[in-house]
Amino acid sequence: MGGPHTTLAALRWPCDTCPAVPAALALAAGVQAALAWQPRPAAVAASLAWAALGLAITLIVTPWRRWRLLCLPIGMALLVIHDLQRPDAIAHALPRPACRASLTGVVRDAGCHSDLLDDQAEPAAIVVAVTRLRLPGQPADQPADERVMAAMPRGTRIAYGDRVALEGIFLPESPPACPEAFDYRAYLRNQGLDMLFKAHAVQPLGPPQGLDRLTRALLDLRDRLADRLVSNLTPGDHAGVLLAMTFGFRQTMPASVRDAFLRSGAIHVFSVSGLHVGIVAAVLGALLYALAVPYRWRHAVLPIAVGAYVLMTGAAPPAVRAWLMISVLSWSRACLVAIAPLNGVALAAIILIGAQPRVINQAGFLYSFITVSILILGWPLLTTLAADLCERQLWRPRRQRSQRLMRLVRGTTQAVGTSLLAWFGGSGLMLHLSGMIVPAALPVNVALVVVANLLIVLALPKILLACLPWTLPDRLAAAAMDALLESIDLLVTCGSAPAGSWAVPAAPAWLTALYYALLFAALAPRLPAACRRLSMALTVALLAVAVWAPWHRPALALVWGADCDVPVVALERPDRLPPVVLHAGTPDAYRTLDAWLRLRGHRRADALIVPWDARRAAAAATTATRALQPDTLVLPESTRAGSYLDRATRLQLQRGGRLRRLRDATPDGPAAQARWPGGAIRVETTPERRRFTLTAGRQPHLVDVRIDARSTGPCHLQLRRNGIPIGHSCDRPRHQRRLITLTLDPQQPALRSPP
Numbered sequence: 120m121g122g123p124h125t126t127l128a129a130l131r132w133p134c135d136t137c138p139a140v141p142a143a144l145a146l147a148a149g150v151q152a153a154l155a156w157q158p159r160p161a162a163v164a165a166s167l168a169w170a171a172l173g174l175a176i177t178l179i180v181t182p183w184r185r186w187r188l189l190c191l192p193i194g195m196a197l198l199v200i201h202d203l204q205r206p207d208a209i210a211h212a213l214p215r216p217a218c219r220a221s222l223t224g225v226v227r228d229a230g231c232h233s234d235l236l237d238d239q240a241e242p243a244a245i246v247v248a249v250t251r252l253r254l255p256g257q258p259a260d261q262p263a264d265e266r267v268m269a270a271m272p273r274g275t276r277i278a279y280g281d282r283v284a285l286e287g288i289f290l291p292e293s294p295p296a297c298p299e300a301f302d303y304r305a306y307l308r309n310q311g312l313d314m315l316f317k318a319h320a321v322q323p324l325g326p327p328q329g330l331d332r333l334t335r336a337l338l339d340l341r342d343r344l345a346d347r348l349v350s351n352l353t354p355g356d357h358a359g360v361l362l363a364m365t366f367g368f369r370q371t372m373p374a375s376v377r378d379a380f381l382r383s384g385a386i387h388v389f390s391v392s393g394l395h396v397g398i399v400a401a402v403l404g405a406l407l408y409a410l411a412v413p414y415r416w417r418h419a420v421l422p423i424a425v426g427a428y429v430l431m432t433g434a435a436p437p438a439v440r441a442w443l444m445i446s447v448l449s450w451s452r453a454c455l456v457a458i459a460p461l462n463g464v465a466l467a468a469i470i471l472i473g474a475q476p477r478v479i480n481q482a483g484f485l486y487s488f489i490t491v492s493i494l495i496l497g498w499p500l501l502t503t504l505a506a507d508l509c510e511r512q513l514w515r516p517r518r519q520r521s522q523r524l525m526r527l528v529r530g531t532t533q534a535v536g537t538s539l540l541a542w543f544g545g546s547g548l549m550l551h552l553s554g555m556i557v558p559a560a561l562p563v564n565v566a567l568v569v570v571a572n573l574l575i576v577l578a579l580p581k582i583l584l585a586c587l588p589w590t591l592p593d594r595l596a597a598a599a600m601d602a603l604l605e606s607i608d609l610l611v612t613c614g615s616a617p618a619g620s621w622a623v624p625a626a627p628a629w630l631t632a633l634y635y636a637l638l639f640a641a642l643a644p645r646l647p648a649a650c651r652r653l654s655m656a657l658t659v660a661l662l663a664v665a666v667w668a669p670w671h672r673p674a675l676a677l678v679w680g681a682d683c684d685v686p687v688v689a690l691e692r693p694d695r696l697p698p699v700v701l702h703a704g705t706p707d708a709y710r711t712l713d714a715w716l717r718l719r720g721h722r723r724a725d726a727l728i729v730p731w732d733a734r735r736a737a738a739a740a741t742t743a744t745r746a747l748q749p750d751t752l753v754l755p756e757s758t759r760a761g762s763y764l765d766r767a768t769r770l771q772l773q774r775g776g777r778l779r780r781l782r783d784a785t786p787d788g789p790a791a792q793a794r795w796p797g798g799a800i801r802v803e804t805t806p807e808r809r810r811f812t813l814t815a816g817r818q819p820h821l822v823d824v825r826i827d828a829r830s831t832g833p834c835h836l837q838l839r840r841n842g843i844p845i846g847h848s849c850d851r852p853r854h855q856r857r858l859i860t861l862t863l864d865p866q867q868p869a870l871r872s873p874p
Contacts, residue, residue, distance in 0.1 A: 132179050132180045132181065132645070133180070133181045133182075133645065134180045134181065134182075135181070135182055136459045136462065137459045137461045137462040137465060138184065138462070139462045139465035139466045139469060140461060140462065140465040141176050141177060141180040141187060141190075142187055142190050142465065142469065143465040143466075143468045143469050143472070144173070144176045145173040145174075145176050145177050145187060145190035145191050145194065146190045146191075146193060146194040146197075146469060146472055147173075147194065147468070147472060147479050148169050148170070148172050148173030148176065148191060148194065149169075149170070149173055149190065149191040149192060149193060149194020149195045149196075149197075149198075150194040150195070150197060150198050150472060150476045150477075150479055151169040151194075151479065152166045152167075152169035152170040152173065152191075152194070152195060153166075153194070153195040153198040153199060153476075154198060154477075154480070155169055170191065173190070173191040173194070174188075174191060177190065177191065194472070194476070197472070197473060197476045198476045198477070201475070201476050201477070208263060208264075208265065209249070209252060209263060209265050209267070209289075209313060209314055210313065210314060212252070212254065212261070213254070213289060214254070216289070216291035216292070217288060217289060217290065217291050218254065218255075218288065218289050219254075219255055219287070219288045219289075220252060220253065220254050220255075220287070220288070220289055220316075221252070221253040221260075221284065221285070221286050222247065222249050222251070222252060222267070222269075222284070222285040222287075222316065223249070223250055223251035223252075223260065223282070223283075223284050223285075223324070224247040224248050224249040224250050224251070224267075224282070224283065224285070225247070225248045225250065225280060225281070225282055225283075225327075225331070226245060226246075226247060226277055226278065226279055226280060226281045226283060227245075227246045227247065227248045227266065227279070228242060228245035228246045228247075228279065229279055229338060229367075229430075229431075229432075229433040229434065230242040230245065230367075230368065230369070230433060231245060231277055231278045231279055232278070232338075232342050232345075232368070241271070241274075241275065241276065242271075243270060243271065244268050244269060244270045244271065245268075245269055245271060245277075246266055246267075246268060246269075246312065247266070247267055247268075247269045247283070247285065247316075248264075248265075248266050249263045249264070249265050249266070249267055250262070250263060250264070251263060265313045265314070266311060266312050266313060267312060267313060267314045267315070267316045268307060268312050268314070268315050268316065269285060269287075269316045269317075269318050270315070270316070270317045270318060271318055271321060272318060272319065272320070272321060275318075275321050277321065277323065278335065278338070278339075279327070279331070279334060279335055279338050280326070280327025280328075280331035280332065280334060280335040281323055281324075281325070281326065281327065282323070282324040282325045282326075282327075282328075283321055283322065283323055283324060284321075284322040284324055285316065285318040285320070285321055285322075286318065286319055286320040286321075286322075287316055287317045287318040287319045287320070288316070288317050288319070289314055289315065289316055289317075290314075290315040290316065290317055292304045292315070295714070296710050296711045296713070296714035296715075297711050297714045297715045297718070297858050298858075299625070299718055300714035300715075300717075300718060301714070305480070308477060309477040309478065309480050309481050310481075311475060311477075334430065337427060337430060337431060338431065340431070341366055341431040341432075344366075344582050345362055345365070345366050345368070347581070347582040347585035347586060348361065348362070348365065348366075348578055348581055348582055348585070349361060349362060350585045350593060350597065351585075351590070351593050351594050351597035352597050352600065352601060352604075353597075353601050356376055356608075357600075357601060357604040357605075357608075359376070360376070360604055360607065360608075361574070361600065361604060363391075364391070364395065364571065364574060364575070365391075365395070365574075365575060365578050366391070366431060366432055367391040367431075367432035367433045367435065367438075376611075378615075379611050379612065379615040380611055380615075381553070381555075382555065382557065382614070382615035382620040383557060383559060383560065383563055383610070383611045383612075383613075383614030383615040383619070383620060384542070384545070384549070384557035384559070384560025384563065384564065384614060384620070385560065385563060385564060385567050385610070385611055385614060391429075391432040391433070391435060391437075391438050392435070392437040392438060392441070392487065393437050393438070393440060393441035393444075393487060393491060394568065394571065395432075395438070395571070395575060396425060396428070396429060396438050396441035396442055396445065397441060397445075398571070398572055398575045398576070399425060399428050399575065400421065400425050400445050402575070402576060402579065403421060403424050403425065404417070404421055407420065407421065414452075415452075415453045415455070416453075418449040418450065418452040418453040419449070419450065419453040421445070421449045422442070422445060422446035422449050422450065425442055425445055425446075426442055426446070429441075429442045435483065436471065436478060436481060436483045436484045436487065437483050437484075437486070437487040439467075439471065440464075440467050440468070440471065440484070440487050440488065440491070441487075443463075443466070443467035443470055443471070444460075444463045444464055444466075444467045444491075447462075447463040447466050447467065448460065448463050451463075460495050461492065461495050461496070464488065464491055464492060464495065468488055471484065482548065482552055485548060486544075486545060486548050489544055489545075489547075489548070489635065490541055490544035490545055492544075492639075493540050493541070493543065493544040493638065493639070493642060494537060494540050494541060494544070496639070496642035496643070496644070497536070497540040497642050499644065500536075500642070501532060501533050501536040501537065501540075502533075504532055504536065505528065505529040505532040505533060508528050508529075508532060509525045509528055509529065512524065512525050534565055534568070534569075535565060537568075538560075538561055538562075538564045538565045538568070539561060541564065542557075542560055542561050542564070543638060543658070544638070545560075546634075546662060547626070547631045547634045547635055547638075547662075548631070550623065550625065550626040550631065550662075550665050550666075551625060551626045551627075551628065551630075551631040552625070553625075554622060554623055554624060554625040554626075554717055554718060554719075554720050555620060555621065555622055555623065556621045556623055556662075556665075556666050557614065557619065557620045557621070558619055558621070559613065559614040559615075559616070559618075559619025559620060560614060560619075563610050563611070563613065563614035563619075566606075566610055567607065567610055567611075570603050570606055570607055570610075571607075573603055574600065574603050574604070577596065577599065577600060577603075580596065581593070581596045581597070581600060584596050621666065622717075622720050622721060622722040623665070623666050623668060623720040624668045624671045624718070624719055624720040625717075625718045625719075625720070626665045626668075630661070630665055633661065634658060634661050634662065634665070637654045637655075637657050637658040637661060638654075638655075638658045640654040641654035641655035641658055668720070671719070671720070672862050672863070673691035673692060673693045673862075673863045674691050674719075674860045674861060674862050674863060675688065675689070675690050675691070675824065675838060675860065675861040675863060676688065676689040676712065676715050676716075676858060676859070676860050676861075677836075677858070677859045677860075677861075678704065678708045678709075678711045678712045678715075678857070678858050678859075679708065679857050685702060685735070685736065685809055685811075685826070685828045685834075686702070686704075686826070686828075686834065686859075687700070687701070687702045687703065687704035687708045687709060687711075687712050688700070688701040688702060688811075688813075688824070688826065689701075689712055689715065689716060690813065690815055690822060690824060691719065691721075691863070692725070692797075692815050692816050692820060692822065693816065693820040693822065693840070693863060694816055694820040696725055696797065696816075697721060697723050697724050697725040697750070698716065698721055698724055698725065699724065699725050699726045699728070699797070699798060699813065699815050700712070700724050700726070700727045700728065700743065700747065700749070701728045701730075701800070701811060701813060701826075702728070702729060702730075702736045702737075703727070703729050703736065703737050703738070703739040703740040703742070703743040703763075703767075704735070704736060704738070704739055705734065705735060705738045705739060706738060706739045706742065708739070709739035709742060709743055711858055712858075713743075713746060715858060715860075716747075722747075722748075723747055723748045723749070723750075724747040724748070724749040724750070725749065725750055725751065725795075725797045725798075725815075726749055726750065726751040726752075726753060726795055726797060726798065727740075727743055727744060727747055727749035727751075727752050727753070728753040728793075728800050728813075729752075729753070729754055729755075729764060729767070730753070730754075730755060730781055730791070730800070730802045730804075730811070731755060731802075731804070732755060732758055732759060732762055732763065732764050734763075737762075737763040737764055737767075738763055739763075740763045740764055740766070740767040741763060741766045741767050741770060743767075744767045744770050744771055745770060748774065748776070749771070749776060750776060750777055750795075750797070751776070751777040751778075751779055751795040751796075751797070752767065752768070752771040752776060752777070752778050752779070753779045753780075753781065753793045753795065753800060754767070754768060754778070754779075754780060754781070755780070755781050755791075756780045756781055756782060756783075756791070777795065779793045779794070779795050780793060781793045781800070781802060789803055789804050789805055790802065790803045791804075797815060797816070798813065798814050798815035798816065799813075799814045800812070800813050800814075801813075807829060808827060808828060808829040809827075809828050810825070810826070810827050810828075811824075811825070811826045811828075812824070812825050813825075813826075818841065819841055820841075821840070821841055821842075822838070822839070822840050822863060823837075823838070823839040823840075824836070824837075824838055825837040825838075836861075838861065838863070840863050845861070845863065
């Protein structure tokens with residue numbers, strides 16, 4: 120017999136072996152509910168939805184524990200208490216957003232290194248814990264207790280724990296470039312930082328004091344080890360990649376190499392993450408075992424040694440998460456207490472959220488915990504699959520079994536399966552945060568993990584060989600590491616190619632949440648097999664829908680910069696080919712347009728048109744040419760040597776792109792025109808106005824844009840798609856930057872202007 124109680128009991132989720140999981144989820148829901156709370160109806164509804172989700176999590180799990188109900192209000196209280204401890208006294212003390220000031224504080228950035236690595240780049244910005252503040256007109260310093268991100272002058276050499284005096288200016292907080300774009304203010308706040316400060320002069324005041332001396336000694340040891348590690352390596356990017364992988368020196372990497380790692384889906388190999396901490400823990404554990412350290416002592420000492428390595432690398436959230444999980448598992452073994460791996464992950468999350476509640480909105484935190492949870496849930500499936508593939512060998516007598524074949528099948532299955540699970544675990548966040556899907560990450564990660572294991576395992580012997588008086592062993596080890604780093608470079612180059620790394624429109628948050636709900640349901644061990652197969656099929660289908668993006672509609676974007684009488688224009692073509700960009704604009708205006716293009720899934724342009732050489736239209740021409748990599752660059756007939764357009768021309772020719780010049784359309788008229796395979800442009804310039812006529816595509820996807828920008832008055836826009844008018848007339852905005860988008864849909868014309 121069935122009834123409501125039977126149905127309710129079937130919906131309840133058993134968590135007897137991992138009670139920390141629902142507690143961590145309810146705690147995170149409480150923090151999100153407090154973050155979403157604002158005096159607006161939509162924000163109130165979002166906050167109540169998060170609270171309802173946290174309450175549902177505590178009610179549907181078994182066995183029932185009353186203390187879980189406290190996790191939701193504790194999460195809300197944690198955020199309130201944390202914000203009360205950070206009163207933003209500096210921001211309130213400033214008479215204006217951009218204000219000169221003198222700061223006294225202590226360097227709290229582990230990325231600073233000593234003179235042993237003087238050939239490696241210093242971080243452009245460091246974290247400083249401010250203790251004293253003096254503003255213009257104040258006779259004496261005022262006490263302060265906040266952390267700021269300080270941009271340092273080029274060539275500044277300071278280290279962790281140094282007491283410094285900074286002279287400079289506080290930078291005003293800039294809003295996101297466009298709605299739903301990356302918010303640097305929120306990023307800094309999630310990192311526990313309050314303000315941006317640009318230092319013009321830096322004066323060291325003294326060495327570290329107190330416990331900072333111990334941390335400084337540990338970081339000095341790191342610098343000595345890093346110096347031995349990169350000795351005799353081939354000059355170039357190899358030393359930077361190796362230092363980033365082993366000790367977390369991310370500032371040693373060029374931006375192009377970092378972008379290639381991101382586009383290939385191998386960014387977790389580039390920075391110190393749970394993979395590296397796990398390999399170091401395995402190596403140290405094997406070393407302690409070889410030294411015959413007793414079982415309980417071995418697992419008691421291992422977290423301390425791994426914690427020292429994590430502190431050396433800067434204590435990034437993924438590395439701290441891995442260290443906390445290793446510590447929980449190791450100390451439980453030292454105490455002879457069994458603990459589920461998923462429970463250890465949840466305990467690590469609870470500790471991190473308790474220390475910094477806003478960490479739950481960091482991309483590294485989400486990526487780390489989601490991926491590790493999926494790997495733990497999917498590992499039994501991989502074990503079962505490997506056992507099934509080796510089943511025929513088990514039928515044979517023990518002496519006739521091929522142990523090498525069984526190990527090969529088991530290792531290959533687990534390596535490929537782990538890469539597949541990690542790919543599914545990271546694809547949702549990649550789609551939502553970066554607007555990318557990387558199919559090439561599947562084969563690339565399988566090979567990269569093997570190479571990364573070899574590099575990290577060889578790092579300790581390489582450091583020991585560098586300490587010997589003979590250079591030949593160190594040179595041979597450096598040659599081996601150069602070969603491994605060259606293979607990483609080859610793999611990343613192949614994985615970041617356009618064929619293996621797709622730029623797509625950023626997925627909305629609700630779609631990402633649904634994707635992960637289906638993925639966790641597909642790996643849930645207690646669901647029926649039919650439900651799990653259905654959930655996996657829906658997960659794959661949802662991922663395909665997110666890549667296809669049927670809700671995406673082509674649009675026209677116009678961005679006005681400060682004191683600009685013509686907008687920067689981006690036209691999306693209905694045939695899903697790359698967009699056409701008219702004007703590069705000022706750096707401020709182009710930053711807005713670039714954020715809009717990336718959110719729409721564009722990393723390159725069909726054409727970049729800059730019809731006149733002036734700062735308002737061409738100041739960002741070089742940046743736009745480098746970032747958009749246009750197939751065709753359209754420029755005026757002549758450009759001045761050393762100008763913005765001259766540098767863009769040289770960059771376009773260097774990369775082998777097409778170059779077109781605007782030619783006079785009539786012998787005695789002010790009009791000029793140019794054509795390229797994807798469209799045409801006509802420009803008419805007079806002292807009173809500038810008129811642009813842009814044609815892109817062919818029937819049935821032909822779009823005509825006509826912009827009539829006068830020196831005073833509104834900007835007239837005429838837009839046609841396949842001869843059907845869609846256009847509007849829009850006034851020039853009065854404030855500094857504004858983005859306007861126009862949907863290219865004759866049935867549903869919509870001019871949207873975000874507030």
